[in-house]
Amino acid sequence: MKHAYVFPGQGSQFPGMGKHLYDTNETAKALFEKANEILGFRISDIMFNGTEEDLKQTKVTQPAVFLHSVIAYLALPNAKPDMVAGHSLGEFSALVANKTLQFEDALKLVAIRANAMQKACEQNPSTMAAILGLADEKVEEICAGITGEIVVAANYNCPGQLVISGSNAGIDIACEQMKAAGAKRALKLPVGGAFHSPLMEPAKAELQAAIESTTFSTPICPVYQNVVAKAVTEPTEIRANLIAQLTGAVRWTQSVQAMVADGATHFTEVGPGKVLQGLVNKIEKTAVTDGFSGTETLA
Template identity: 70%
Template sequence: MKTAYVFPGQGAQFSGMGKDLYETSPLAKALFEKANDILGFRITDSMFSGTDEELRQTKVTQPAIFLHSVILAKTLGDDFKPDMTAGHSLGEFSALVTAGAMSFEDGLTLVYKRALAMQKACEATPSTMAAILALPDEKVEEICASIDEIVVPANYNCPGQIVISGTLAGIEEACEKMKEAGAKRALTLKVGGAFHSPLMEPARVELSEAIETTHFSVPVCPVYQNVSTVGETDPSVIKKNLIAQLTSPVKWTQSVRNMIADGATNFIELGPGSVLQGLITKIDKTATVSGKQ
């Protein structure tokens, strides 16, 4: 009977996120104010009362979700006893900080640098992502490989749900081919660019320098990373996977299956939303899932 704590990524944000924590926990309030100082602007204003449009800006979204998740975990005190952690894309930074692989301050600094680097890469090449429903993984991979443009599987979310990533023309062509192949839906997403694809290479290069110079410790439990999908504890391996993550697919289905194979029976999602709880249930109906916001 092992407990896995999981942390959401971009898209889980909502206006008012973290406000209750700030108002009810002195520790949370202190950490939020420290975050405002580190970032050089009051991200709490955007989190607690920002518009949807404001919260959708990558430079706000990523640190906001990270802060909600990590500060929530810290307010649990001795009740937070993970046997393993994992996070979806951005959520991997929350998983690493809560498992003690790096400090709160370093984690937030890296997340903000990641957000700015990704924003820059998005502006350099117009690109997008699309959700593909009810096609086998192998068929999605085959269709992506058949297109001359850059189009790749970006998120293996659960069986029958893959997100693809690439150039505007590539995604448009891929969606048509996916529908012809029998996909129930092939829906372009409202995102700033092609995350987890080769088009994020400039961001990967920029972030790799920051990650290499950040101190990482051995975590208190294995962290199941998006790239390798297995529980990692070696700081050098964790760094390598974190750098590769920006241009590699998020293998969430595979990671959850590996956590279950390693004894996880109870999954607790910490942070805004409940997307991961739904995905885990679709990956394995026997898993117990819950969440805290």
């Protein structure tokens, strides 16, 4: 009977996110103000009063989702995780929850990551697509068979839902082939670039330098990292996996399966939205799931 805490990634943002926490919790308010100072702009104003469009820019989205998740987690009384995981960007939130990273350090890394990814997207016009209703192996096989273009499996979200990432032309070809192979849907996503693919390589050097000069402490519980989908507690390994994640796949299905195999029965999603609760329920029917975004009344 173990309790896992999981943290969402980009795509969970919404206008007004985190405002209730700011208005009702003094610690939360202080952390938002500290974040505004660190980032050099009032991200809290964009989160609380901005439009969906304002929140869509990668350099805003990533710190916004991170802040909402981490500040909500710190507002939770008696949070005692046996294990943590985060989806893509959410891995940084998870590493604050298990005390591998300090709040300020993690926020700086997230800002560097977001800006580096934004630049990589501008350098290589590229995109992602969600493939529904095909076996993972079939999706991988089709991606591998496309020559002259980059197309890879990027997010293993749950059985029958895989996101692919690559060049614009490569994704178009792949979507056609996926449909021909029997996919229920092959849907291009409204994203700025090919995240979790080799096309993010230009962002790697900058993020790697920042991660390598940041202190990583021994965590209080294991993190199930996206690229390896197993429990990790060694700071050097955590650091290497975090760097690899930028161009590597998010193995969410496999991470949740590993957590369940290691005794997780209860998953709490902390931060904006309910995406991960839905994915966990599809991966493991018996798991108990709930969420905390900072607006719920705590029992």
